[in-house]
Amino acid sequence: MTFLSLSHDFYARDPITVARALLGKRLIRETSAGLAAGRIVETEAYLSSRDPACHASRGLTKKNAAMFGPPGRAYVYMIHARWCLNTVTEQEGVPSAVLIRAIEPLEGLDLMQQRRGTQVIRDLARGPARLCEAFAIDRTYDHWDLTSGRELWIADDPLLNGTPLRIIRSARIGVTSAHRRLLRFYLADSPFVSGKRIAPRTARR
DNA sequence: CTACCGATTGACT
DNA sequence: GTCAATCGGTAGA
Numbered sequence A: 001m002t003f004l005s006l007s008h009d010f011y012a013r014d015p016i017t018v019a020r021a022l023l024g025k026r027l028i029r030e031t032s033a034g035l036a037a038g039r040i041v042e043t044e045a046y047l048s049s050r051d052p053a054c055h056a057s058r059g060l061t062k063k064n065a066a067m068f069g070p071p072g073r074a075y076v077y078m079i080h081a082r083w084c085l086n087t088v089t090e091q092e093g094v095p096s097a098v099l100i101r102a103i104e105p106l107e108g109l110d111l112m113q114q115r116r117g118t119q120v121i122r123d124l125a126r127g128p129a130r131l132c133e134a135f136a137i138d139r140t141y142d143h144w145d146l147t148s149g150r151e152l153w154i155a156d157d158p159l160l161n162g163t164p165l166r167i168i169r170s171a172r173i174g175v176t177s178a179h180r181r182l183l184r185f186y187l188a189d190s191p192f193v194s195g196k197r198i199a200p201r202t203a204r205r
Numbered sequence B: 001c002t003a004c005c006g007a008t009t010g011a012c013t
Numbered sequence C: 001g002t003c004a005a006t007c008g009g010t011a012g013a
Helices: A015-022 A109-116 A128-134
Strands: A026-031 A034-047 A074-079 A082-088 A096-107 A152-155 A167-170 A184-187
Touching: A015 A034, A015 A096, A026 A096, A034 A109, A034 A128, A082 A128, A096 A109, A096 A128, A096 A184, A109 A128
Parallel strands: none
Antiparallel strands: A026 A034, A026 A152, A034 A096, A034 A184, A074 A082, A082 A096, A167 A184
């Protein structure tokens, strides 16, 4: 089964559209150790200069430079000594991005378990830094071209094939500025989503 | 150079 | 539920 990477045009849209569209897609990672892949179940949009929570809202630095580059590249940054993965969106010069927050592991579970140091499948890639550890993503993939179709890329999921997805929108997790905006998106029915469920529809009991 | 901080996580009460 | 370890980037002395 081949997994053709999503094109430049997929990413060359506003970050909210891309954040929704990425749900259900496959993140694929190929190393000499083997292949790991999973379904994206949670994302967050960061809206360039019009969003105080966006790392690039105060202009270009060495750290956030990838966000100013072309759409379809990766922006990998460190927070609390852990790596997190974003996809750059819109157009070159407009520093917007989508944070990938959680993934449902599908292939290469043994690899992920090894990298994460846990057997618990639900914990392998639930959270932005956990997924980077499970997929062996670090600073060397900052600026990486996610449309390249090698090493690290994102593709349509053939298993999903048009299945309608129930998407819930909420406030972003851990963001201390711009609380009000509902820029987090996740699959309603996935147990692999991080953080607390804010939507009443999924409230327990 | 030092001080402080964060789009987090895991251990603990 | 609470809390502190984590460390590279950034600001400021």
